[in-house]
Amino acid sequence: MANQGHTIFLEEWLFQKSGIGDDSSSRHSPSSSARAIIQAWTDLRDLFQLQSFEPRHLQSLKTLCASQNVLYVADPQAKLLMSILSLPNVSLLQESYSLFLRLLYIWVRKSSKQSSGMIDSMVEVLLKIFSEKFSVNKNPIFFSEGVLLLGAISFVPSVSENSKMCCVELLCKLLEKEYQLIGEYEGVLPSVLAGIGYALSSSLNAYIVRILDSLFGIWEKKDGQSGSVPHGLMILHMMEWVLSNCINSHYMDKMDLFRREMLVNRKPSYSLFASVMAAAGMLRVCNRSGSNGLTPLKISAEELIGTVAKHLVSRTGSVNCSGMKHKDSILLQCISLAAARSGFHSYSAPLVLCLAIALLGEIFPLQRMYHKILHLPAGNFEGLLLNEVKEHLASTSFNEAGAITGVFCNQYVSADEECKSTVENLIWDYCQEIYLQHQQVAFSYHGIQNGLLGELEKIAESAFLMVVLFALAVSKYRLGPNSNKDTHLTLSVRILVSFSCMEYFRRVRLSEYMDTVRAAVVSVQENESACLSFVHSMPSYNNLTNKQGFSNWQKMEYLWSNDDVQTARILFYLRVIPTCVEHLPTPVFRKVVVPIMFLYMGHPNGKVARASHSMFLSFISSGKDPIHEERNSLKEQLVFYYMQRSLEGYPGITPFEGMASGVAAVVRHLPAGSPSIFYCLHSLVEKASSMCSAVNIEETDLLKTRDGGWEPCQKMLELLLRLLSLVDIQVLPSLMKLLAQLIVKLPKDRQNVVLNELFQHVAESDDVTRKPTFVSWLQSLAYLCSQDTDKRAIEGMQSEASSAPLNVAPLNPSGISARL
Structure with a gap:
């Protein structure tokens, strides 16, 4: 709690608390050395003895005032200052009066025991100075230092009541008649308010109303x-x-x-x-x-x-x-x-609304800033806006956004239904607007390093945190088991949609974010109408790939994959929709989700592409009941395009892990003997074959390792080998035939690697149904790989490898180290 013991100079404490300065020294020059201070007092004593004020004496006063935090003014020095001010034949510079008053103020505040007689003498000097000098020197600093000293004197307990009354009376007259001086130089306001604070804390209750009238009337009098x-x-x-x-x-x-x-x-x-x-x-x-x-x-x-x-x-x-x-x-x-x-x-509905409006319009004024960027003509305005944004980032209001958000959320919890709905709509609509406007601004500045966008995003990141904390409060108090079901579902959807809009600004992991998403997803995934509402809130394929109506965008070619704000939002949908795909009608998935899913499979960001593959996996593995004829039919159709889309982007864009998970889902969840599975396997082998052929077999292993040319081929082969244990028994012979055709075409060293892996795989297999088939097939394949492979021999061996398990005696081909 603030008190006199902790605050020597009230004006400095107020200045610090206002957020303008970080410490009390920010308004003063560095403290002078001890030698400079001693010399300054010597000069002032010379002034009194010689009774002549010279320019060096003004500098001496400035030296002393600049060291106020370390300066101690003793009673003899205070008497010296009052004696100089009382000299009848010395003409002091007008600038010096405020410095004399400041030094006397230091004495009053730092002296442990002021003499009542000295204070009375000082009051007489002050009354004379203001009656004779202030009328011709209405200087804001002179005014503020006078108010400060008068207030400080009235606060001293040992001062006589008469001196206190004289000081407060003069202080009130100055405030009532000369208030306009504050507006001329607002740097004096801390001193004026400190003087008022001292006076209000004095023992003179009779002047309180008059002081308050001056305090609260100052800003109304200053032209409104x-x-x-x-x-x-x-x-x-x-x-x-x-x-x-x-x-x-x-x-x-x-x-x-x-x-x-x-x-x-x-x-x-x-x-x-x-x-x-x-x-x-x-x-x-x-x-x-x-x-x-x-x-x-x-x-x-x-x-x-x-x-x-x-x-x-x-x-x-x-x-x-x-x-x-x-x-x-x-x-x-x-x-x-x-x-x-x-x-x-205490709860106050108007305060809740005020806090909401302040957060969205003043603490995070992104809409106002976006409007300036998008509608002002090109030119130097970016520099002006950058300065404006930086000033806002440094402002007290912005830096206390967390505390304001905390009060806002606490007030919201106590609000009635009408008030809750009003502020909820304000927040959700704000998220939509920020998404649309930042999307346009970010794309317009794509690749341009001017600093403005980065500074704006600092504000937006804090706005995201505010939205998360508010949504968490909503989920705790509005998504409970006793809440209205319709309201419950509507809020869950709106929270998820709002989070999708703000997803681009999520730069840190937040437990509050995850808790809120889980609470909303649990509600949505169990209700078909909520699922539909959430999915339909996703931008359409046409909206994602074509932007119309934005003047800035009409001047440049729009490329969806370069739109990072939009990508972040779609990534949110790609992660959430799989949780509710079971309750999503097949026609809606086909019409709304499928185009976007396949579009973002081709996104250059691996994280986004993997999320698209996960979406495909979740749909393929959903609705296993035979009654889902329409869904099963769509699954069969999607596999064909999925394989084309995935393999045409591999290895450049398609992430192998995503494609592998999708292929595994196809062979596991589609009906046995499905044409889609056969197409999937043929496509994989064909892709692997073309990739292996493209690798220059004349290169040394060192070059291949360095260039990574063989790695994508190796991953494809590993996937095909993995599928041997996953495919249905009806599909297995076809896969074995395709694999044999592929392996016998490989260079000798690669054949040995693959065969080693196959031997190891079969040796560790516990599948008693497949293992006998694998053993015979692998023995035959090893034999074929050990023979000369001219074109005719290869064709014959492929035909032989495609037959049912071969009865060939165990072989020991050279270069194969693994054993059954």
Whole structure:
């Protein structure tokens, strides 16, 4: 909890908390050396003795002020400063007054025991300076340093009531009459708010209402401007500091005064922007304290934040996520940060809507940025947009997106059905829009390294995390066993569709993501209507391969395989649809899924191609019941095109593992003796034969190994050998014949390798039905491979190898080391 003991210079703490600076030194020059500080004090003593102000004296003042974090101003030095300010015949530079005030402020804040007499003398000096000098030197820095010092004096316990009253009275007059100076140089705002904070924490309750009027009226008076997010955070933490000091000083009567003046009887002239941030600061203290005595204050603070949220929603519309006025945009962000930093607990429907609109339109303003990219004329605007995106990435609102999302999800859980449905639709629609717009932008910038796209995707990645956390909350509280069935299924589908739209931005593994997907998939895969709804949400084949209506795309040739955003979305479908393929009607699979499945089998990304093969496998292995005549017929038809599509892309595009799993599914799940199985085997052998023939047998083994020319052939042969144990017994003779025809054509060294593998395979086989056939066939094949292989002999041996098991005595061909 913020308090005086931990915060020497309140203005520096506020500056840090605002998100503008990382530390208190960010606004000051590096500290001066001890020698420079000693010399600076010496110069000031010379000034007093000589009673002549020279340029070097101004530099001495700057040297001392630059070292405020390490500087200690003792009472004699404070007396020296006041004596210089009181010199009647010395004309000080106008710039020096703010520096003198700063050094006196350091003395007030760092001195453990200030003399009441010295403070009274300093107050007289200050009153004289502001009455004589400020009217001709209305400088923002002079103004802010004066407010800061006056407030700090009023906060000192040992100061007389009369001095406190003089300081606070002058402070109020400055705020009421010279507030416009804040707008001239907004860097002074931390000092002004710190001065107000000190004054509010003083023992003078009589001035609290007047100070608050000045505080909350400042931004309304400044031509209706609402300030900025950093300004709002300064107000929030200033009030946190003030109330922390009230608790420490047991000023409970003051706490009640704050509650009534700021929250309950808030004046119409009070800025909504300042009011909501002050309320958040008070709520932050209440939640940290845990005291029951602060419950009325906590309730009033939450009510005010909810009231402001309701006012904003009613003025801007509950579904307006873009095109908002700047003033409302700032207020929206401040409400979100107020809820996040204060630990807002009570449910408020307007706050839920505000948080949703803020997240989608202000925290993750991708739609606004995409619109600029896609509609502004080409030129240097990319550099301006890049700067805008980088500034947003560095903003406090964006960096606290996680905390805001947490509050949003907690509020959603407590919302009524109407409110839940509203924010759900906002999130799901946002995902669709981001997909369509980022798809176009990413493709337009494909291969262009200008940095803008990468920075945009940082925002989108965080938006993806927000969607995941929200969807997890939906799945936990809306997909339970007691939920309405129709709502349950609709939400499950919309979650999956939204995840597919955001899939491109999933760069890390998240347990929350997997838990949500599983919960949604379990609901969808058991219901045919939900399956249909999900599958029909997938972009059509024509939509995937042809893009119309995008001005930027009309200037370039669209290639579906280069569209990474679209590919990521389709990959999501390829992974989810297999889980519900059993409940998917065959006509829908044929019309919607099959074209896309075969299209993406030819995708150059191996992960995507493998997912397409897995889709084929899941369909081939589904619906095993004989009543599925239509499905079985489609399976037979698909095998023919599957083999063509797979083998024409092998080994360049088709992943071997994917094709091998698909072939295994064909021979396992299609009916025995199916023509499709025979076609599959013939196609494999034909492909293997052409590949083996293409390998230059004149090359040395070293070159073959280096170039990898034989590896694809070897994988095909291994697949064919594996199929010997998988194919139906009715198909086995045909496979053995095809394999014999292929093996006898291989170079001698390759024959020996294959035969070794076959001998090993047969020796380890436990299949008592096939093993006798394998033994005889392998013996005959070994014999054939050991003979001369001119064209005529090969034809005769192929014919002989195709007959049923041959009765040939065991052989020991040269080069074959494996034994049965």
